[in-house]
Amino acid sequence: MQSKAKIVIADDEKEIRDVVSMLLTGEGYEVAAAADGREALELADPSVDLYILDVNMPEMTGFAAAAEIRKTCYAPILFLTAYSGESDKMMGFSAGGDDYLVKPFSNVELLLRVRAHLRRVKEYAPADGHTILYKDLTLDLRSQSVRKGNELIVLTYTEYQILKLFLEHRGKIFSMENIYQSVWEDEPVGDGSIMTHIKNLRKKLKDDSRNPQYIKTAWGKGYYVE
Structure with missing residues (x-):
């Protein structure tokens, strides 16, 4: 039950x-x-x-x-x-x-x-315990946690899902609408909210927005991870 x-x-x-x-x-x-x-x-x-x-x-x-x-x-x-x-x-x-x-x-x-x-x-919720590796980042799908090197990065549920989305589809540019559909599904939020989540995610990953190593911006199109 x-x-x-x-x-x-x-x-x-x-x-x-x-x-x-x-x-x-x-x-x-x-x-x-x-x-x-x-x-x-x-x-x-x-x-x-x-x-x-x-x-x-x-x-x-x-x-x-x-x-x-x-x-x-x-x-x-x-x-x-x-x-x-x-x-x-x-x-x-x-x-x-x-x-x-x-x-x-x-x-x-x-x-x-x-x-x-x-x-x-x-x-x-993941069915197994495999991980996603990208540069010095490790996403543990079982514990739904993120590490940068040996440092545990504390993310919100939404921040984690956005990062996971990018890392599972490297090279794909996600527009605001794409992110809505993939993460929020039928619960859309404003562009400002998405941008705030991206900003906070970059800050926690110590990712310089002017020269990002992880989440990159495709101006006028959206965000992506190489």
Whole structure:
């Protein structure tokens, strides 16, 4: 029997916690609720399949909690935020987030995002333990981790999938639309979000955007790895 997907929801507004928890439980998910970022950290472990974190919480913000969760956990992180500005989105991606949902949101929209992220996790789960090697990078498909030499590079779920996509299709130029279709599937995001993920990925790999060794830019066309 297939186990239920486990989701952690953290929001300092009890009404939102209760509504989201009831909604997800009704869909058959196992749900653990937290009132702030610190409680979310206490609930974090490898058994969690998805984190839904409010950005503005007392004790510890969603961004701060995400940064700590990312040190040991790989599951996708969806932020709930009252702000939709590009700077807020960039902060969220930099903190380790994979997606964001602006309040107020509909129950249908939340469920669509949750299903999409959980489906991606399941579909991209490797069946064996082989690796992908490129220069000094090693992608372990079993642990879904990345190393540069002997250094472990902590990536978000989305950053890992983008890098994996490039390395599995070396030489192919991926346009924004290609990346949408391959990584987000039916959950498109704006060009600015893709560019932010690429920027953060390059930064973590210490890849100079002016003279990149890994992810190269085909001006006006997209990105690729040689």
